[in-house]
Amino acid sequence: MGGHDPYSASKAAAEIVFSAYLDSFYRKREEFGAASVRAGNVIGGGDWAPDRMVPDCIRALQRGKPISIRNPNSTRPWQHVLDPLSGYLLLAAKLYNHPKGHSGSWNFGPRGEAARSVQDLTKKVIESWGEGEIQIESEEDALHEARMLHLNCDKAYQMLGWRPRWDFDRAVAETVRWYKEVYSGGLALEMTREQIKDYMEARYD
Numbered sequence: 001m002g003g004h005d006p007y008s009a010s011k012a013a014a015e016i017v018f019s020a021y022l023d024s025f026y027r028k029r030e031e032f033g034a035a036s037v038r039a040g041n042v043i044g045g046g047d048w049a050p051d052r053m054v055p056d057c058i059r060a061l062q063r064g065k066p067i068s069i070r071n072p073n074s075t076r077p078w079q080h081v082l083d084p085l086s087g088y089l090l091l092a093a094k095l096y097n098h099p100k101g102h103s104g105s106w107n108f109g110p111r112g113e114a115a116r117s118v119q120d121l122t123k124k125v126i127e128s129w130g131e132g133e134i135q136i137e138s139e140e141d142a143l144h145e146a147r148m149l150h151l152n153c154d155k156a157y158q159m160l161g162w163r164p165r166w167d168f169d170r171a172v173a174e175t176v177r178w179y180k181e182v183y184s185g186g187l188a189l190e191m192t193r194e195q196i197k198d199y200m201e202a203r204y205d
Contacts, residue, residue: 033099
């Protein structure tokens with residue numbers, strides 16, 4: 001469980017194709033702008049996909065089972081989904097007003113020193129949930145994964161003035177809160193709206 005991003009290579013290849021296509025066909029069009037975006041490891045309520053770190057944690061906790069993890073020391077740029085979405089919207093507005101100056105590829109994620117290990121994430125999920133335990137798989141059972149993933153987001157920080165509003169602890173706490181509320185009978189839409197409101201009113205962590 002957890003931490004493995006099988007799409008990294010395909011994302012990188014897609015960015016190369018996008019850049020080549022933009023340079024070949026659209027760069028000379030004065031009023032045309034296009035951008036590709038990439039985010040770090042996104043977490044947030046409403047994700048039920050299999051083989052995803054937080055959804056797997058939540059399913060285990062809900063069933064009263066230990067959270068089984070492999071490669072506990074693998075480090076990822078975890079961030080709440082609302083952070084990159086705020087960056088996408090900011091970029092779209094900039095791209096509309098100044099298409100040439102904001103075309104190209106963009107990364108949105110926390111700074112390198114804010115990245116945390118899979119085990120750190122799991123412990124924080126358990127802390128936010130209120131109970132649970134971790135079961136680490138043996139090295140023989142673990143799939144090969146990159147030990148550390150990091151996105152260089154300096155371009156978004158410097159050119160857009162963007163940065164995450166919720167730090168690691170807040171991102172995990174809000175994610176777990178969403179699931180707990182919904183499992184307790186709360187409405188997903190209302191919970192999502194509440195978190196968007198809280199996010200927009202938050203100071204930068």
